[in-house]
Amino acid sequence: MTGNPVRFCGLQLEHRIINASGTFDPIAASRAFGNDVITSLPFSAFVSKTVTVEPRQGNPPPRLWELPSGMMNSIGLPNKGLVRWVEEDLPILSRMKIPLIANVMGFERDQFSTLVEALGGKAEISALELNVSCPNVETGTIIGSDPFECGQLVSAMRLLTDSPLIVKITPNASDPAAVAISAEAAGADAISLINTVRGLALDPVSRRPWLGGRTGGISGPAIRAASLAQVDAVCSQVKIPVIAMGGVSSGKDAADLIDCGATLVAVGTENFRDPMAAERIRTELESISLVP
Amino acid sequence: MSPTSDRPIAPFGRRAVPVDSVRRIGPYTLIEITDLAAPTAKAGQFHMLATESNWGGTSGGRPFLARAISFISSNGEGRFGFLLHTVGPGTERLADVNVGDNLLVVGPLGNGFSDPSEQLRPILIGGGIGAAPVLAMADQLTAAGRDYEVILGFRDASHAELASERPNCRVVTDDGSTGRHGTVLDELQILIDSLEPSQQVELLACGPPGMLEAVRTFASAEGLEAQLALETPMACGYGACFGCVVPTKSGYVRACVDGPVFMASQLDRVFADGPL
Numbered sequence: 001m002t003g004n005p006v007r008f009c010g011l012q013l014e015h016r017i018i019n020a021s022g023t024f025d026p027i028a029a030s031r032a033f034g035n036d037v038i039t040s041l042p043f044s045a046f047v048s049k050t051v052t053v054e055p056r057q058g059n060p061p062p063r064l065w066e067l068p069s070g071m072m073n074s075i076g077l078p079n080k081g082l083v084r085w086v087e088e089d090l091p092i093l094s095r096m097k098i099p100l101i102a103n104v105m106g107f108e109r110d111q112f113s114t115l116v117e118a119l120g121g122k123a124e125i126s127a128l129e130l131n132v133s134c135p136n137v138e139t140g141t142i143i144g145s146d147p148f149e150c151g152q153l154v155s156a157m158r159l160l161t162d163s164p165l166i167v168k169i170t171p172n173a174s175d176p177a178a179v180a181i182s183a184e185a186a187g188a189d190a191i192s193l194i195n196t197v198r199g200l201a202l203d204p205v206s207r208r209p210w211l212g213g214r215t216g217g218i219s220g221p222a223i224r225a226a227s228l229a230q231v232d233a234v235c236s237q238v239k240i241p242v243i244a245m246g247g248v249s250s251g252k253d254a255a256d257l258i259d260c261g262a263t264l265v266a267v268g269t270e271n272f273r274d275p276m277a278a279e280r281i282r283t284e285l286e287s288i289s290l291v292p
Numbered sequence: 293m294s295p296t297s298d299r300p301i302a303p304f305g306r307r308a309v310p311v312d313s314v315r316r317i318g319p320y321t322l323i324e325i326t327d328l329a330a331p332t333a334k335a336g337q338f339h340m341l342a343t344e345s346n347w348g349g350t351s352g353g354r355p356f357l358a359r360a361i362s363f364i365s366s367n368g369e370g371r372f373g374f375l376l377h378t379v380g381p382g383t384e385r386l387a388d389v390n391v392g393d394n395l396l397v398v399g400p401l402g403n404g405f406s407d408p409s410e411q412l413r414p415i416l417i418g419g420g421i422g423a424a425p426v427l428a429m430a431d432q433l434t435a436a437g438r439d440y441e442v443i444l445g446f447r448d449a450s451h452a453e454l455a456s457e458r459p460n461c462r463v464v465t466d467d468g469s470t471g472r473h474g475t476v477l478d479e480l481q482i483l484i485d486s487l488e489p490s491q492q493v494e495l496l497a498c499g500p501p502g503m504l505e506a507v508r509t510f511a512s513a514e515g516l517e518a519q520l521a522l523e524t525p526m527a528c529g530y531g532a533c534f535g536c537v538v539p540t541k542s543g544y545v546r547a548c549v550d551g552p553v554f555m556a557s558q559l560d561r562v563f564a565d566g567p568l
Contacts (some may be wrong), residue, residue: 022533022534023532023533024532025532027530027531028530028531028532028546029304029531029550030301031529031531031549032302032304032401032402032529032531032548032549033301033303033304033530034301034302034304035365036304037304040304052466057543057544058534058537058544060539060544060565061524061537061538061539061544061563061565062525063534063535063536063537064526064533064535064536066354066355066356066357066382067353067354068348068353068354068356069353069354069356070356071357071379071527072304073527073533073535075533075534078534078537079320091554118547144341160362189443203566209564218355220304222353269527271528271532272357272527272532272533273306273342273356273357274305274396274398275304275305275306275360275398275528275530275532276304276305276306279305284299292499
């Protein structure tokens with residue numbers, strides 16, 4: 001069954017496995033593995049790294065910390081900014097044979113508006129994913145942790161585009177399902193979760209925070225059970241499709257999320273360990289019978 | 293933006309390759325594999341290595357990520373040697389392999405050393421485990437019929453056993469237990485003083501951050517070309533995670549796809565990251 005195409009937000013996808021934002025860079029990968037990578041990605045749709053209005057250098061290193069069955073990162077959303085991304089990266093990404101989902105983040109409503117207006121109508125972009133794991137600079141609240149703020153943002157973006165809007169909610173909230181319900185009511189077409197779980201590591205020598213950004217985001221199998229619980233809670237409360245992720249490293253992990261109601265499953269950290277992990281996970285998933 | 297034309301292209305994906313040999317050299321472990329899928333690699337490139345079994349099965353769930361390791365030898369026909377110095381759970385597990393065990397391999401990755409200009413005499417400088425890509429470069433220069441000098445610095449005589457594997461290395465140790473008592477910089481100055489004044493040199497170095505920073509400072513003061521192979525923890529090795537950035541004059545740059553070899557003139561200083 002899972003080998004069959006799947007409908008998602010009006011798109012016909014070849015299978016259920018995509019990438020998590022920021023865990024695969026086709027342009028860099030083509031430098032390492034050759035230009036054919038662009039047209040032979042193991043995903044059925046590709047989600048870009050987060051694009052912001054202004055260029056960002058990202059957080060100072062160190063940016064990585066290894067954990068039992070996982071890792072923590074403090075990357076800080078480095079990207080070349082909207083203008084250069086559209087000029088330099090979009091033409092290359094448009095050569096992919098799979099739909100492109102652009103992940104965007106603003107630090108205030110106007111920045112989200114700028115990004116959604118600029119990218120929403122582009123033929124090369126099939127859907128937009130709103131990264132709401134950032135603080136609203138006007139209120140200080142993490143938008144995705146507050147149902148009201150998230151609903152307000154999605155309502156405003158809904159007016160600006162007909163492009164499918166996916167809202168990527170944060171696990172660092174007291175009730176992610178309430179945020180998802182609010183996003184759905186405001187017109188979101190899909191929910192994706194989970195983002196990384198906030199964590200801290202101390203330098204073993206200095207006893208100060210190790211990561212340059214002080215805290216980081218935990219990913220990998222270490223957060224799989226947390227992801228499954230949140231995906232289960234969200235899927236039981238919204239009708240729109242859900243993209244589930246969090247520590248997926250096998251077909252069984254993907255099947256667990258699908259059996260909790262997810263339509264698509266995103267592979268993130270496992271891409272780091274094996275650039276073709278998604279292909280293996282898809283093959284494994286196809287051999288597993290899912291709950292009908 | 294476009295792929296580097298002279299960069300060997302690695303197979304897309306991870307593959308299992310059996311270990312052919314395991315040998316201890318002083319405190320180091322040399323493991324060799326024959327990876328028939330690999331292209332001819334350039335010295336200074338690296339592979340992401342993990343073991344197929346018990347990766348994460350001991351040491352409290354670590355290691356989890358593969359480890360970025362530059363090869364010390366390569367025969368152009370898929371045979372690669374990797375020198376390991378155990379500094380944490382990843383290198384500990386890798387150094388514990390037996391002949392016949394499978395490694396999970398991605399690579400070769402990154403930019404290796406550039407061929408030194410014909411007008412310049414290459415001086416290769418390695419510190420500790422940083423000797424690995426330096427000795428691979430020595431082999432590459434030998435195969436190209438080039439003359440060069442090698443300076444290797446070690447903590448003590450047991451680490452310096454590695455130097456006895458290769459002829460004509462100038463060896464220094466921190467404790468004077470073998471070779472000259474001093475630093476690679478001391479030896480570099482002695483070497484340069486012994487050359488004809490008209491002889492121009494290029495430095496190619498890999499070693500601990502303090503050593504590389506000293507080489508960078510020296511090259512800058514003397515107006516010398518220098519290529520520095522940096523070591524920094526990596527999660528993926530192919531540009532996906534942005535975790536391995538190093539500060540350069542043009543901002544943070546990914547060591548995996550824009551390095552790990554950098555021109556010294558690209559750097560304001562050599563950044564010291566810790567192990568994973």
